[in-house]
Amino acid sequence: MVDYRDLIYGNDQKVPTKFGLKPYLNLDNAASTPPFKDVMKLIANECLWYSSIHRGAGYKSKYLTERYEESRRAVTGFINADPNHDVVIFTKNTTDSINKVRHYLPYLPGELVVYTRLEHHSNELPWLNHQNICLELNNNTLDLEQLEKVLKRNHGNIKLLAVTGASNVTGYLPPIYILAEMAHAAGARILVDAAQLAPHRPIWVRPATDPRHLDFLVFSGHKMYAPFGAGVLVGPKWLFNQGDPSQVGGGTVKAVDSEGIYWAEPPEVEEAGSPNVLGALTIAESFKVLHKIGWNELFHHEQQLLEATLTGLKKIPGITVYNEATTQRVGVIGFNVKGIYHQTVGEALAEYGIGVRTGCFCARNYVKHLLNLSHLIYQGTNQRKLPGLVRVSFGCYNNLTDVTYFLDVLEELIKSADRLYG
Structure with missing residues (x-):
C-alpha cells in the first residue's frame, strides 16, 4: 500500500492524552481534512x-x-x-x-x-x-x-x-x-x-x-x-x-x-x-x-482501507454498521456499539489519540431513518443524550496500520466496557 502521509502537513503532530503525548490518528476527515504540504x-x-x-x-x-x-x-x-x-x-x-x-x-x-x-x-x-x-x-x-x-x-x-x-x-x-x-x-x-x-x-x-x-x-x-x-x-x-x-x-x-x-x-x-x-x-x-496522485490510485487505496475496516468491525461483537457495502461508496463508515452511548465511544477513543466524530453529523433525518426513530424521540430527548452514531472517515493519508490500531483499541474498549460508563 502506498503511503501518502508525507504529503500531509502536521501528520506527525502529537496530542495530549491520559497516557501522555501520542501521535494523532485522524479518522474524522469527513468533517475537515488536514492541508497538503504543497498547499x-x-x-x-x-x-x-x-x-x-x-x-x-x-x-x-x-x-x-x-x-x-x-x-x-x-x-x-x-x-x-x-x-x-x-x-x-x-x-x-x-x-x-x-x-x-x-x-x-x-x-x-x-x-x-x-x-x-x-x-x-x-x-x-x-x-x-x-x-x-x-x-x-x-x-x-x-x-x-x-x-x-x-x-x-x-x-x-x-x-x-x-x-x-x-x-x-x-x-x-x-x-x-x-x-x-x-x-x-x-x-x-x-x-x-x-x-x-x-x-x-x-x-x-x-x-x-x-x-x-x-x-x-x-x-x-x-x-x-x-x-x-x-x-x-x-x-x-x-x-x-x-x-x-x-x-x-x-x-x-x-x-x-x-x-x-x-x-x-x-x-x-x-x-x-x-x-x-x-x-x-x-x-x-x-x-x-x-x-498528481491519480484518482484510480486514490480509489484503490481507499478500497483497501474500507474493506479492512468493515471486515474488522464485523468480527467485533456488538457492533452495528449502517452501510456494509464495499462498493458504490466512499471512505465514511457509520456504526454503533451495543449498549454504549456513541459519544462515550468517541471520548474513549480520544484517550488513545484517535479522532472520530459522533452524533448526527448535521444529517439528523438520515440518522433518524437509520436508527428507525420517531420524531417524538428526538423532540423529547435531552440534547446531551440525543441518539446518534460513531463515524470513521478516511483521508488519502490513512493506512492499514491506522485501521489495525483503531480496531484493536475499539475491541479492547468494548471488552472493558464497564469503564466506559464511568
Missing part, C-alpha cells in the same frame, strides 16, 4: 505577494489578481465544466454556495423542489420553506422508482432536484449522473452537494447539451486538504445575471447612480467584498495534488 508551501509563497486584488495599479495587486483568476480557470478544468456556459464562483463554503442557488431560484405557485433523505442540513434546510418532496430510501439507497413516479406526476413543475454526491453518514454514492438525466427529462435542474465527493472521486460537470450535465455543483476546500474557508459554486452564467445578487457590496456593480444600479457580470456579481484569495488558490492547488 501550505503555496500559502507561504503567495503571502509574500499578498495584496488586494482587482483594480489595483501596483505589481502585487496585478500579480495576485492573475493568480486568483488562474485558480478559477484551474478549478473549471478540474471539474470538467464548460467555461462558455458555466461559471465558477468562489464562496465561503458549501452552505454559502447552496444558499446562493436558492436566492436565484424563485418559486412560482405549484413549483417544488425534490431533495433526499440522505441530505446534510445545508442541502435540506434551504428547501423546507418551499413546497417540497423528500425522496425516501430503499435498503439505504435512493429509491429510483419513487423518483421516477415523482418526476412523472410533477412533470414541468419541479424546479430542482437537490442531492448529495456522497453521504457524510454512510459514504453511500448516489448515481448523480443518472439522477441528472432523470431530472432533465422532467424539465428540472439538478444540484449536487459534492462536499464529501470532491476529495474522493473525479467530477464531470459535462456540457450543458449532455443529458447528464450537472446544473449546479457545490463543495468546500476544507474537506479536500485546502483550509482557509473557501468554497465553490458552479452554475450557468446566465442565471447569475437574473435580478439582484444574493449579497451586495464592493465589486458587485458596474456602476450606480441616481437612476439605478448596474450589476457586474458573474462571477464578480456573486463575490461581494474582498474575496478569500488564498482560499481560492488552495482549492486549485489541492486539486492539482489529487490529480
Whole structure:
C-alpha cells in the first residue's frame, strides 16, 4: 500500500492524552481534512505577494489578481465544466454556495423542489420553506422508482432536484449522473452537494447539451486538504445575471447612480467584498495534488482501507454498521456499539489519540431513518443524550496500520466496557 502521509502537513503532530503525548490518528476527515504540504508551501509563497486584488495599479495587486483568476480557470478544468456556459464562483463554503442557488431560484405557485433523505442540513434546510418532496430510501439507497413516479406526476413543475454526491453518514454514492438525466427529462435542474465527493472521486460537470450535465455543483476546500474557508459554486452564467445578487457590496456593480444600479457580470456579481484569495488558490492547488496522485490510485487505496475496516468491525461483537457495502461508496463508515452511548465511544477513543466524530453529523433525518426513530424521540430527548452514531472517515493519508490500531483499541474498549460508563 502506498503511503501518502508525507504529503500531509502536521501528520506527525502529537496530542495530549491520559497516557501522555501520542501521535494523532485522524479518522474524522469527513468533517475537515488536514492541508497538503504543497498547499501550505503555496500559502507561504503567495503571502509574500499578498495584496488586494482587482483594480489595483501596483505589481502585487496585478500579480495576485492573475493568480486568483488562474485558480478559477484551474478549478473549471478540474471539474470538467464548460467555461462558455458555466461559471465558477468562489464562496465561503458549501452552505454559502447552496444558499446562493436558492436566492436565484424563485418559486412560482405549484413549483417544488425534490431533495433526499440522505441530505446534510445545508442541502435540506434551504428547501423546507418551499413546497417540497423528500425522496425516501430503499435498503439505504435512493429509491429510483419513487423518483421516477415523482418526476412523472410533477412533470414541468419541479424546479430542482437537490442531492448529495456522497453521504457524510454512510459514504453511500448516489448515481448523480443518472439522477441528472432523470431530472432533465422532467424539465428540472439538478444540484449536487459534492462536499464529501470532491476529495474522493473525479467530477464531470459535462456540457450543458449532455443529458447528464450537472446544473449546479457545490463543495468546500476544507474537506479536500485546502483550509482557509473557501468554497465553490458552479452554475450557468446566465442565471447569475437574473435580478439582484444574493449579497451586495464592493465589486458587485458596474456602476450606480441616481437612476439605478448596474450589476457586474458573474462571477464578480456573486463575490461581494474582498474575496478569500488564498482560499481560492488552495482549492486549485489541492486539486492539482489529487490529480498528481491519480484518482484510480486514490480509489484503490481507499478500497483497501474500507474493506479492512468493515471486515474488522464485523468480527467485533456488538457492533452495528449502517452501510456494509464495499462498493458504490466512499471512505465514511457509520456504526454503533451495543449498549454504549456513541459519544462515550468517541471520548474513549480520544484517550488513545484517535479522532472520530459522533452524533448526527448535521444529517439528523438520515440518522433518524437509520436508527428507525420517531420524531417524538428526538423532540423529547435531552440534547446531551440525543441518539446518534460513531463515524470513521478516511483521508488519502490513512493506512492499514491506522485501521489495525483503531480496531484493536475499539475491541479492547468494548471488552472493558464497564469503564466506559464511568
